Amino acid sequence: MSEKSPLPPFEKGGSGGFAVDFWANLSRRLGSDLLLTQASGGNTSVKINDHQFLVKASGLRLGEVTTDKGWVLADYQAIRKGVPDIEKKQGVEAKSNAYQSLLTSSTLTRGPKISLEAGLHALLPNRWVAHVHSIAGQLLGLMPEEEARDFCFSLWGEDLKFCWIPPAVPGHELCSKVAENMSNVPQGQTVNLWILQNHGIAWGSDSDKKILGAVDAFEEPLRKRFGLHRYPPPVIEPLASHQRPAPKGKTWYQVRLPGWPTCHFDTTPVLTDFPGHFDLWSDTPPDFIQADDRTAHILAASPREIDGHAQVFYAHALVSTIARQEGWFRPLPPAAVHAIKILLIERPAEIY
Numbered sequence: 001m002s003e004k005s006p007l008p009p010f011e012k013g014g015s016g017g018f019a020v021d022f023w024a025n026l027s028r029r030l031g032s033d034l035l036l037t038q039a040s041g042g043n044t045s046v047k048i049n050d051h052q053f054l055v056k057a058s059g060l061r062l063g064e065v066t067t068d069k070g071w072v073l074a075d076y077q078a079i080r081k082g083v084p085d086i087e088k089k090q091g092v093e094a095k096s097n098a099y100q101s102l103l104t105s106s107t108l109t110r111g112p113k114i115s116l117e118a119g120l121h122a123l124l125p126n127r128w129v130a131h132v133h134s135i136a137g138q139l140l141g142l143m144p145e146e147e148a149r150d151f152c153f154s155l156w157g158e159d160l161k162f163c164w165i166p167p168a169v170p171g172h173e174l175c176s177k178v179a180e181n182m183s184n185v186p187q188g189q190t191v192n193l194w195i196l197q198n199h200g201i202a203w204g205s206d207s208d209k210k211i212l213g214a215v216d217a218f219e220e221p222l223r224k225r226f227g228l229h230r231y232p233p234p235v236i237e238p239l240a241s242h243q244r245p246a247p248k249g250k251t252w253y254q255v256r257l258p259g260w261p262t263c264h265f266d267t268t269p270v271l272t273d274f275p276g277h278f279d280l281w282s283d284t285p286p287d288f289i290q291a292d293d294r295t296a297h298i299l300a301a302s303p304r305e306i307d308g309h310a311q312v313f314y315a316h317a318l319v320s321t322i323a324r325q326e327g328w329f330r331p332l333p334p335a336a337v338h339a340i341k342i343l344l345i346e347r348p349a350e351i352y
């Protein structure tokens with residue numbers, strides 16, 4: 001990628017050169033854990049000076065980035081300056097278009113597009129930011145806020161600072177809601193953990209090592225609390241064409257959740273990823289069919305695509321199951337589901 005760049009940001013021995021190594025390590029580490037990231041969800045960034053940041057490109061999975069691919073360089077000050085104008089636009093499509101234009105005009109490298117969540121990364125004050133679709137974090141976001149705060153305080157005391165962001169359409173609306181909440185951040189304190197309800201979490205810190213340490217300290221007790229180890233990953237099997245005929249170039253797959261002690265899954269969207277990946281709410285033939293309470297039939301064009309879809313099905317089923325058991329199932333607002341469908345977001349064409 002560097003030869004395509006109009007800027008030489010990562011000269012050998014420069015601070016950016018070190019940053020890209022650490023950024024790739026952090027990204028791959030977070031991207032290798034199914035309970036943290038599924039399909040192409042999740043993104044990471046590092047601010048390398050007072051106006052440039054390196055942020056994940058869209059289309060690649062977090063676990064696949066390297067020092068040479070999967071990142072773009074952009075001007076985070078330009079993004080911050082442009083965010084207030086997005087809210088002045090009328091309608092979800094106009095706002096989304098304005099946001100996308102802002103991200104594009106702020107991108108300094110040619111080639112891959114910048115991550116849809118670059119606005120979130122630009123706004124957060126921390127040098128390092130990691131956004132993941134943590135299952136434990138998504139459950140914490142569904143838990144009643146007071147109970148969640150008490151639970152977190154019992155684990156970490158004052159060491160972690162939290163901020164809750166209500167359900168939002170990924171991209172422009174999430175960015176606007178984070179911008180609104182920036183004024184709630186107490187002066188002189190760093191908010192380390194942003195709970196993005198019905199979506200995921202974002203960590204911010206001055207160091208990549210501190211983020212990795214915080215992820216471990218956060219995930220382990222929460223996974224234990226929710227019993228996540230009792231829910232094995234999905235099993236994928238292609239369906240024979242006589243079982244479910246598929247359009248040309250595509251295959252129906254059966255995705256099962258074997259060995260789960262219980263499963264309370266239906267197609268009511270609780271996470272933004274679910275309507276982003278599957279089309280059950282338009283007039284076109286569905287690409288996701290619930291076959292029974294722990295099996296889905298999913299249409300995909302390649303083994304790689306079904307792998308990503310199955311990960312999102314798994315995450316959605318797991319969060320639904322535990323949230324229903326606990327009595328805190330709170331679906332995504334219908335307006336957000338509708339907006340995700342018309343914007344076709346969180347489902348960018350993946351670069352292989």
Ligand SMILES: [Zn+2]
Pocket residue numbers: 041042117131132133170199200
């Ligand atoms: Zn996300």
